[in-house]
Amino acid sequence: MTTTLSPSRRRFTLMAGAACAAGLAGLPLPTRAQAFPNRPIRFIVPFPSGSGTDMTARIFAKKIGDLTGQGVVVENKPGGNGFIGVQTLLGAPADGYTVFIGSNSTLSTNAATFRKLPYDPLTDFTPITLLSRGPCLIIVPANSPYRTLGELVADAHKRPGALNYGTGSVSYTLYSEWLNELSHMKTTGVPYKGAGDAINGVLAANVDFAVVDASGAIELVKSGKLRALAFTAPQRSPLLPNVPNASEAGVPDFLAYNWVAAAVSAKTPAPVAQRLGELFAQAAGSAEVKDYYQRQSTSLIVSTPAELHNYQKEEIARWKRLAALAKIELL
Structure with missing residues (x-):
């Protein structure tokens, strides 16, 4: 499936991040990042099992577990419009061992539909990468x-x-x-x-x-x-x-897409966040993950943190305009 983001995002291509990560892999990193991970990681999913976000989390958890030799556990924290999952992430140590696997809901549209969010999707997270869009x-x-x-x-x-x-x-x-x-x-x-x-x-x-x-x-x-x-x-x-x-x-303008992305607490050390980005890119480049997405009506996308952050900003602005146009009452 062809991915059609905004013009400023056109450098997003299927598996583009894998090549980037391959180049980054040769760069020296601080000892803390080189040792990461040396214990199990947990992925926080703000929705029940069986959702598209959950399935993405599980396919990446398995592959990253294979790559690192460390277990990656998926924890579903549904309810509260995703707030429970977000609070679980932000309340955990900012060491990279707790990763948020969120969607457009928690990372963009909540900002357009709530008068006051208990978190800021642009400042409380360090973006890692987009993962899928469908x-x-x-x-x-x-x-x-x-x-x-x-x-x-x-x-x-x-x-x-x-x-x-x-x-x-x-x-x-x-x-x-x-x-x-x-x-x-x-x-x-x-x-x-x-x-x-x-x-x-x-x-x-x-x-x-x-x-x-x-x-x-x-x-x-x-x-x-x-x-x-x-x-x-x-x-x-x-x-x-x-x-x-x-x-x-009969609704040519109704091009509704869901997307999934990985992020960590904004307090996470930059080298650890970079290492997580490499791991996600390596996982996305694997045959198992490619094959999985080829069987779905979903595109596999790997991005840089900056691209994901900019995409979030664009999405928030888009949905705020739409909410106003549709006269949706803010929650």
């Missing part, structure tokens, strides 16, 4: 009367506020309200603890639809347990060739 799916229950997005929108126009959507985080709420804005419909959000729970809500037909991370729903759509009305990208997914892209579904 489109969403608009899903409905398998027995839903809606076979196209147009049918769902038409019914919503007839019954404003009657239809509801499942949302696994603030990002998904923002995406769903964006869809409402573009489609001129009014639907009601039903919050869940994470994307996996929102998908389960659709499976059980407890909600009418949901905008979810594509990687977490593809197999359920392929098996017929869910129906997908649209793939939120400019092209169809090769894994779901019968699902229309955003334009074909």
Whole structure:
């Protein structure tokens, strides 16, 4: 899948960071970083197991564990719009042994949807690298009367506020309200603890639809347990060739993407953060990780810390504009 970030991010290319890390690997580092890691690392994921963020954390945890000979444990800290996971990271020693595997929700969109965050996504973290980026799916229950997005929108126009959507985080709420804005419909959000729970809500037909991370729903759509009305990208997914892209579904501007990134506390020593960046880049260059992402509708991306920081700033500005446009009430 072609990655399409902003023009200033075009130097992002699939696996670009691997080559950078290979060059950095030859540079001398302080003893503290050279010895890192010499004990297990933990990855903090602010969502339940089964989410796209969780799956990314686990594939990188396994490979970095293989590379270092040290265990890498994934700890899920769901709830509180990601605040619990963030607080777990910021409350831990800033020594690089606790790494935050966050998403656009915790690292950008929260800043656009909360009046006052208990953390600053731009200053409380030292960015390490982007890891993945992928489109969403608009899903409905398998027995839903809606076979196209147009049918769902038409019914919503007839019954404003009657239809509801499942949302696994603030990002998904923002995406769903964006869809409402573009489609001129009014639907009601039903919050869940994470994307996996929102998908389960659709499976059980407890909600009418949901905008979810594509990687977490593809197999359920392929098996017929869910129906997908649209793939939120400019092209169809090769894994779901019968699902229309955003334009074909009637919402060409609805290009909703989820992304996952790694970060540590801003107090972490720079050489340790640099070493973590090398490890993530080496893991991303492995056959196992490449093969995993080739099987997903998600792009594998490795960035520099500066590129990730700038991308966060761009995302926050974008979502603040969108929240104002869609008249989303701040939490």
